[in-house]
Amino acid sequence: MPDTSQPTIHSEAPADIGWRVVLPTVLPLVALFTFAVLLPLTDNEYWALITTRAAIYWVLVAGLNLVVGYAGQLAIGYVSLLTLGAYTTSVLAAGNVLPPLPTFVALAVAAVAGAVFGVVVGLPALRLRTFYFAMATLGFATIATQVALAWEGVTGGGIGISGPEMPAPFNTAWGFLYLCLALAALVTWATSNVAKSRFGRALIAVRDADVAAEANGISKPKLFVTIFLFSGAVAAVAGGLFASLQTYITPDAFTFELSLLFFIAVLIGGRGSILGPLIGTIILTILPEIAAPLAAWSTFLYAALLLIIVLAMPGGIAALLDFKNRKPLQSDRAIKPRPTLLGEILKRSGADRPMTLKGIVLTFGGVRAIDGLDLNIRPGQVHGLIGPNGSGKTTTLNVISGYYAPQEGEVRLNSPLARGAPETRAEHGIARTFQTPRIVGEASVIDNVMIGGWIEGQSSFVEALMSLPRHRQGERSLEAAARLALRAVGLEELADVRADRLQHSELRFVEIARALMLKPAFLLLDEPAAGLATDEIERLGQLIKEISRQGTGVLLVEHHADLIFDICDEVTVLNLGRVLANGTPAEIRVHKEVISAYLGA
Structure with missing residues (x-):
């Protein structure tokens, strides 16, 4: 029932909204x-x-x-x-x-x-x-x-x-x-x-x-x-x-x-x-x-x-x-994702093999931020990465994303990924979100999401400059995909609003929509539940779980332990850049060293 009116609203959106x-x-x-x-x-x-x-x-x-x-x-x-x-x-x-x-x-x-x-x-x-x-x-x-x-x-x-x-x-x-x-x-x-x-x-x-x-x-x-x-x-x-x-x-x-x-x-x-x-x-x-x-x-x-x-x-x-953008927005907005739409978005299945980190060592000066890390992220599973502040969680994501080049070890996805080349990760189907949402505030929400479709674009600069048919067709397809991604995360009504007018929780979901544009084989999420209300965290968990069911491997860095234990298939605990424990959520809950170092009594 909730979705019955939505197709009518958005079937004419590209033309009507475009002219407006x-x-x-x-x-x-x-x-x-x-x-x-x-x-x-x-x-x-x-x-x-x-x-x-x-x-x-x-x-x-x-x-x-x-x-x-x-x-x-x-x-x-x-x-x-x-x-x-x-x-x-x-x-x-x-x-x-x-x-x-x-x-x-x-x-x-x-x-x-x-x-x-x-x-x-x-x-x-x-x-x-x-x-x-x-x-x-x-x-x-x-x-x-x-x-x-x-x-x-x-x-x-x-x-x-x-x-x-x-x-x-x-x-x-x-x-x-x-x-x-x-x-x-x-x-x-x-x-x-x-x-x-x-x-x-x-x-x-x-x-x-x-x-x-x-x-x-x-x-x-x-x-x-x-x-x-x-x-x-x-x-x-x-x-x-x-x-x-x-x-x-x-x-x-x-x-x-x-x-x-x-x-x-x-x-x-x-x-x-x-x-x-x-x-x-x-x-x-x-x-x-x-x-x-x-x-x-x-x-x-x-x-x-x-x-x-x-x-x-x-x-x-x-x-x-x-x-x-001077018109006031509705104040009692609620984010209501539609995970059932993910099957249409993520038509490309996940990777054939897991993404593996083998012997990763990364030092800053004399400090070892990551010390001999081994990690496997499997397609179709949610892998949780937890640990105290400073344990190396976000640093691990940055190594996978290519922002940091490790001194030792490698990241493999069928073949070793280039070190320190973040712009190459998208072509391997690796998408990510960030601890602080990296959004273009002066652009509309739909434009922010369409940024995620950069590598899908086939038209050249000259074709864009002259607005040739292939460029126009590509833009129409990209906009339709972006609106579908926004529907999936529950933000389609804010598509044409400037992003800097959105609430913090909405920006979190905008980032996920942008990442979905890549049809990722692997999705890296860096504390996506930070700043979200309890009901929003629950809906986020359902969305992430459904993403993994479509064949995408998810690496989730998160401090909300309940979310980790509810949706993860496997959990790795880091401490001082090393693996403290690895196993199922049930095993990690009762692990004595994890309880002592991170979960508490």
């Missing part, structure tokens, strides 16, 4: 571009110039938004790629190195150069964090300017060089405006496609829950290289358009203030948004024209504006426009 989510973003974008297209009716070429500049800036900021707003990297010095694109296009069009090339061919070459140098500028992000990476990008900006100054025979040095002339019909103010608007619209569409794809979800996962991202098979280096290629290419194209708009460029045109403008446009727009940074770009382009007498104070004004945004509305413009 998309329309509030699409309509403002269409309105902005329509307004810009109708500007020629004013016959005011000054506003054509300002609108063209805003469109060019947005071409760069749209790509930068994926790096800063979605990936969370402080790339302040992206003016270096604008400089590269402007000089490459101008030099090739002028024939200073090769025979003169047509302007659009020169733009295409600049895009390729921008993609390559986009990766060069972005590579430090794989090693450097926060402000260190920001300083590295600023260093590249300084290098680009100095090269332009020093290479006088090609760039004209401090004297400068003429910008490329556009062919007809783009050689007039209005024609060039329409060209830039068309490119801005194309880049907006493309980056929106990426943002709504598995690549966009992977970026925010790396940004806010990088450990969970790795556990779901997301490789940060590969992902970042892809994004830097794209953002570098569009930034260089923006540079070529900028050079044409300026008609004449010198190194002085590429200032620190301009770089700040790009960066602040993303910040005031808000993370994880396309519309917000677009509005931010428009505001920051128009602002200097309105406040022209204060041009000398531009750096100070940018800093003041950034401070106001951080203090007054840290979520940026996107947060102000997010009316949907």
Whole structure:
């Protein structure tokens, strides 16, 4: 009876909910571009110039938004790629190195150069964090300017060089405006496609829950290289358009203030948004024209504006426009999992053989966190791992997950698993949850769960960028699977709510739903009952037991002894990194050393 109404609710959910989510973003974008297209009716070429500049800036900021707003990297010095694109296009069009090339061919070459140098500028992000990476990008900006100054025979040095002339019909103010608007619209569409794809979800996962991202098979280096290629290419194209708009460029045109403008446009727009940074770009382009007498104070004004945004509305413009998530949620919510749905989710049976840990030794300094651990996790069984705090339980999960590389021993699943390579575990069917839920708070619940389906995605970045049929089909299948997983854990009604609005207990079940997306052969659960009420723990136990019945091997680290003894088929007790006892729950209950060291009298 309880489930009879649910299929009716969710059979039309993807289409209905999709339009409700998309329309509030699409309509403002269409309105902005329509307004810009109708500007020629004013016959005011000054506003054509300002609108063209805003469109060019947005071409760069749209790509930068994926790096800063979605990936969370402080790339302040992206003016270096604008400089590269402007000089490459101008030099090739002028024939200073090769025979003169047509302007659009020169733009295409600049895009390729921008993609390559986009990766060069972005590579430090794989090693450097926060402000260190920001300083590295600023260093590249300084290098680009100095090269332009020093290479006088090609760039004209401090004297400068003429910008490329556009062919007809783009050689007039209005024609060039329409060209830039068309490119801005194309880049907006493309980056929106990426943002709504598995690549966009992977970026925010790396940004806010990088450990969970790795556990779901997301490789940060590969992902970042892809994004830097794209953002570098569009930034260089923006540079070529900028050079044409300026008609004449010198190194002085590429200032620190301009770089700040790009960066602040993303910040005031808000993370994880396309519309917000677009509005931010428009505001920051128009602002200097309105406040022209204060041009000398531009750096100070940018800093003041950034401070106001951080203090007054840290979520940026996107947060102000997010009316949907201001609606209050029902306060008396209950989590009611439906374990009967697990058979449909876990269609792939568990592994053929157990996962084994043999002779694992892991030391931190002179302390042995794990000391000669042997462990077998069998398919279709719940294996409990208990022990006092500091006994090595979570450390064991981290060794299996690849976050720690043991000094001795190995983890085998048919063959030895790679040491210290957490992003490889998902492809072996190993999923996990964490002691503290690793959830992307600014993303919806459904997006958090869909992150777990990363390795299921078959479409390439280009297919996502262009929203090709295979990509669209994959997204529909992935969303349907995620909604089914949420139904299984009892959270389908919260699918489209921001995850940071959920209660702690609900986040625990969201993590399990995300892990189910992998159709795991082995599921590692790290204290999933922590913070749950008694009835929630009981329902959790039923869910875990049913997961094991589908053939999945479960390794459960837990301090709730009743849960361990109720649902586990086998229990291992650790103490000081060593196995103190191993056996059935009934045997462990009466084990004298276990009672003394852990269970108590």
